[in-house]
Amino acid sequence: MDAEPKFREKRTSPKKQFDENIENEVIKSPQESFKIDYFLYIVDKAITTLQNRFEQFKIYEDIFDFLFSIKNLKLLGCVILKMLKP
Numbered sequence: 001m002d003a004e005p006k007f008r009e010k011r012t013s014p015k016k017q018f019d020e021n022i023e024n025e026v027i028k029s030p031q032e033s034f035k036i037d038y039f040l041y042i043v044d045k046a047i048t049t050l051q052n053r054f055e056q057f058k059i060y061e062d063i064f065d066f067l068f069s070i071k072n073l074k075l076l077g078c079v080i081l082k083m084l085k086p
Contacts, residue, residue: 007031 007030028036
């Protein structure tokens, strides 16, 4: 897309509590801030959502396992037909 990313630095100063030391504060670059606060958050959400979705599909497979196999479905049809014949 030939677009250069432009990361702007935040101009806000963090509010500190009475017992915090300013010397131990880590200042992040705009790229680091974007990576930690946005990109990694989105990637983590995507991974979590996919894991939840596949866990739900596993539950569906356990419940409706006979529908996932044509061979089992054919056998089930034969069993039902035998049960219906007097």
